[in-house]
Structures are given as C-alpha cells and as structure tokens.
Amino acid sequence: MAASTSLFSSSMHSGMPASRTVKCSENFLFCQWRMSCKQPSYSKLVYQNQSRFLGNERSLKWKQTDNVFQKEGIQCQALKTENMTFSVGKKFQLDDVIEAQQFDRDTLSAIFEVARDMEEIEKNSPGSQILRGYLMATLFYEPSTRTRLSFESAMKRLGGEVLTTENAREFSSASKGETLEDTIRTVEGYSDIIVMRHFESGAARRAAATAGIPVINAGDGPGQHPTQALLDVYTIEREIGKLDGIRVGLVGDLANGRTVRSLAYLLAKYTDVKVYFVSPGVVKMKDDIKDYLTSKGVEWEESADLMEIASKCDVVYQTRIQRERFGERIDLYEEARGKYIVNRAVLEVMQKHAVIMHPLPRLDEITVDVDSDPRAAYFRQAKNGLYIRMALLKLLLIGW
Numbered sequence: 001m002a003a004s005t006s007l008f009s010s011s012m013h014s015g016m017p018a019s020r021t022v023k024c025s026e027n028f029l030f031c032q033w034r035m036s037c038k039q040p041s042y043s044k045l046v047y048q049n050q051s052r053f054l055g056n057e058r059s060l061k062w063k064q065t066d067n068v069f070q071k072e073g074i075q076c077q078a079l080k081t082e083n084m085t086f087s088v089g090k091k092f093q094l095d096d097v098i099e100a101q102q103f104d105r106d107t108l109s110a111i112f113e114v115a116r117d118m119e120e121i122e123k124n125s126p127g128s129q130i131l132r133g134y135l136m137a138t139l140f141y142e143p144s145t146r147t148r149l150s151f152e153s154a155m156k157r158l159g160g161e162v163l164t165t166e167n168a169r170e171f172s173s174a175s176k177g178e179t180l181e182d183t184i185r186t187v188e189g190y191s192d193i194i195v196m197r198h199f200e201s202g203a204a205r206r207a208a209a210t211a212g213i214p215v216i217n218a219g220d221g222p223g224q225h226p227t228q229a230l231l232d233v234y235t236i237e238r239e240i241g242k243l244d245g246i247r248v249g250l251v252g253d254l255a256n257g258r259t260v261r262s263l264a265y266l267l268a269k270y271t272d273v274k275v276y277f278v279s280p281g282v283v284k285m286k287d288d289i290k291d292y293l294t295s296k297g298v299e300w301e302e303s304a305d306l307m308e309i310a311s312k313c314d315v316v317y318q319t320r321i322q323r324e325r326f327g328e329r330i331d332l333y334e335e336a337r338g339k340y341i342v343n344r345a346v347l348e349v350m351q352k353h354a355v356i357m358h359p360l361p362r363l364d365e366i367t368v369d370v371d372s373d374p375r376a377a378y379f380r381q382a383k384n385g386l387y388i389r390m391a392l393l394k395l396l397l398i399g400w
Contacts, residue, residue, distance in 0.1 A: 092395040096208040096215045100226045100265035108269065111391055112234050114400075118390035122157055131160035134397050137191035138164045139183070140218070141198045146360055146382050147218050147228070151195045154389040160397075163191055184210045193397060196220075214396040222256045228359055229262035231388040232317070235381040239355045240314050249276040249309045251340050252319035252365060254285035259359040260319060264289045268296040275300040276309045280339045282332050283321065306340045311349040317357045318342050320365050343367040350375060357381050 094102055103111075121128050136155045140148050152162045180198070184207045187194060195216045196207055201223030208215040219225040237243050248267060250260045254277055264285075267273050275298060277285045284302070293300050303309050310316050321337045342356055347370060350356075355377040358366055362378075370376050 090400045092399050094396070096204075096211075096217075097226050097392060097396070098204050098208055098215070098217045099224045100229045100262040102226070103230075103266065103269070105269045108230070108233065108266070110400075111230065111388070111395070112237065114391040114395060115234055115384075115387040118154075118387045118394070122386065122390070126157075127159075128157060129159035130394060131155065131158040131397060134160040134193070135191040136160055136162050136393065137187045137194050138162065138218075139187060139194060139196040139198075140165060141196075141203075142219065144197055144218070146385060147197065147225075148195075150382075150385045151216075151218065151389050151393075154386055154393055157386075158390055158394060160393070163187075180206055181210045184215075188213045193393065216392065216396070219258055221258070222261075223258055224262045224265075225258040225359075226262050227385070227389060227392065228259045229266045230392075231381065231385040232259070232263050232357065232359070233266050234388055235357060235377060235384045236315055236355075238384065239377050239380070240353065243270045243273075245272040246270070246314045247274050247276070247312055248315045248317060249278055249306075249313040250285070250317050250319075251278045251306060251309075251342070253283045253321045254279045254319070255283040257319045257359075260285070260317065261289055263317065264293060268293055268298045273298055276313065277302045278304070278306050278309050278340060280321075280335065282335055306342075307346065307349055310342075310346050310354075311351070314351070314354050315357055316342060316346070316350065316354065318362075318365055319359060320361065320363050338364065341365055341367065342370060344369055346370075347373055347375065 093107065121130075134155075136151070138148055138151060148164070152164060155162050180203060184194065188211050191213065193214045193216065194207065194211060195218050196204060197218040198204065198207075198220045201221040204215060204217030204220045204223075208217075217224060217226055219228070233243065236246065236248075240246060248263075250264070252260075254260050264275060267275060275293060277300065279285065290300060318340075321333060342365065344367070347356075352375075355375050356366065356370065356373075358378040358381070360378060360382055366376075366378070371379075
C-alpha cells in the first residue's frame, strides 16, 4: 500500500528506555513493546509483541488524545512523514489449531501451498528470519519425538526461539497440582504461541479457551491430532497426486488412535473417497467417526481382511496398538497386538502406485524389510510434518 505515512514513536512510562522510532502507514499503529488489543471480528485477545503492526481498527481499546495512543503504560505518538510503502500479511482465519473440523477444503489447499513454500525455504534459504523475535512454548504432558522436535525445528528454521517442557506431567507444576488453566495463563506471558500435547481428550480446547495467544493441539489423549492429519493429507496429495477419488485403509488401533480420527475428518472434505477400517475387535473405530463420515456422504466399510483391503487401496495407513491406553487391561492389549502386520506379503498385493503410511513410532506392525520399498512413505511423511508445522507457525503468528 502506498500512501502518506506517519512516524510512530513509543516509550515506556515505567522508566525503560524509549524504543526505536519506525516509519509506517498512517493506517497502522506500531509499538516496540508488548501490548494487547481486542479485534472486533475475533473473539480471542490478540497480543502484539515487539516489532508488530496493528491496524487502527484493532486499537479500539486504546485511548487516543490527538495523535497519542496509550494502553497499559505504553505510549505511541504519530508524526506525519512522507511516502513510505510496506505490506502486512492478511490474518489467518483461525486463532488456534485444535481439531480437524476447523479446516475447509480451500483452507487446506492454501496451507499446502504455504507448506510447499516452507519446503523451499528449508532446502534453499537456511537462516530464514521470518519469525525472528517470536517465542514458541512447547508443553508436552505425554512423550513425543517427531511432533515436538518437528515443531521446534520448524520454529528455529524460521528464525524463532523455543521454550520447551518435554515431560510437563512429571516435571512441571502440574505434578504439584497446578491446573491446566493456571499453567496456560503463566506460559502465555512468556511466549507468543503454545504447542501442547496432553493426556486428556479436550485439554487443547480448554487451553485455547484460556489463552490469549494461539494454541496448537499436538495431540490430546485419544481425542485428536490435527497437525498430524494435515501432514497426512499433504503427504497423500504429494505421493498419490490427488485427494478426490481415493481409497484409504485405516489399520490398527482405531479406537484409541487420535491420528486416524483426525485424518477421517479431513478425508471427508474430498469427493468420492472411500475409507476402510481394519482393526481387532477390541479397538474398532468409534461410532462418532462412522456417523460423521455417513453424514458427509463418505462411504466406509469395516473388514477383517487386511490383504483384501490392501489390494484395493491407494493408501494403507497403519497404526500401532497403543498399550498406554489400555491401563491394567493388558489382556486386551495382547489380544489386539500383532493381529495386523504390514509385511512383504502385503506389499505383493498392493497396487504399484499405492503407499504405506504410519504416524510413527512403530513397533512390529510394519516389518523393517518393507522400508526399502519405494511405496513405504512413512519417513517422507514424517519429514512433511516439518513443512506443515512451519506453515502453521508462520500463518498463526504473522498471517498469509
């Protein structure tokens, strides 16, 4: 945007040194120091940290006297200057990433475009500073390798910084009885975005309702894992070349697997998709997912024959039987474990273009001799998680 512009200077009334002055459009308000405002079109409190721009329409809570804006001990003064030009990214339409149902097909396509841009940055532009000055806090109440490290790598590859708690259930104040809400209120004071994994279904939604900064659900118990579903759909598109008209076999622990639940929600966005459920009886897919697929016109079928389903599918999505979800019922775990294994025999009946995916970690549900087959896509799938998470961090923090 080219226009007559203003020079805004800000200073702290608490005795801190005045921050730098910067040039920007008269339609925008700038402050180096942390401030907050309420956007009328969004329900969440939007925090603007150092080096952030705010549209005047976002500053309704600010008191204006002539060309001076005041809020929480921060003063910004406007002074007229001459022509300057800059662009500000359009705000991402989501405040948080909590569940797969938040995304529509157009948004998915747009996110995938940004992910492809992130892949170019990762490969060709080391040292990117897109998120310089931003801090991401990772709160993981359950073990994680790929999800936590890919988020932290994503943030650092874009120039941001990371505050991390790897085992918050044991080594944070949660072990002392602190509520999740109090933890979130504290951590948001230290960071610009929170990535959280929790052992309780629905915990991410509670965190988002409490926080005034973006929250990303990195898995909430047996509930959902939306960023995994995003990278799964992104991988399917990259590997198969399409998302409409595909056949997907979901295999393994479908009752406790948050990844397959979130993936089913996203697959329902596409046309002429058929989903096959292959699982031991004690861990069948729950009725809420089946009902959702039916309501969206998605055909689904349950089967006990992995070989038959593998021969029909474009994607065989294998998952491990999750022992940690069985509690003391080890007998049920042993009943389910090892019943469906993807091995060379399964490869032999699969179509040449088809792929095998897995959210990882795997135990013995995919034999290691499958790894060398080009249809084994699970490590490429894991790498795609980096690009999707880079895209989400960029979009949630600075927009399109």
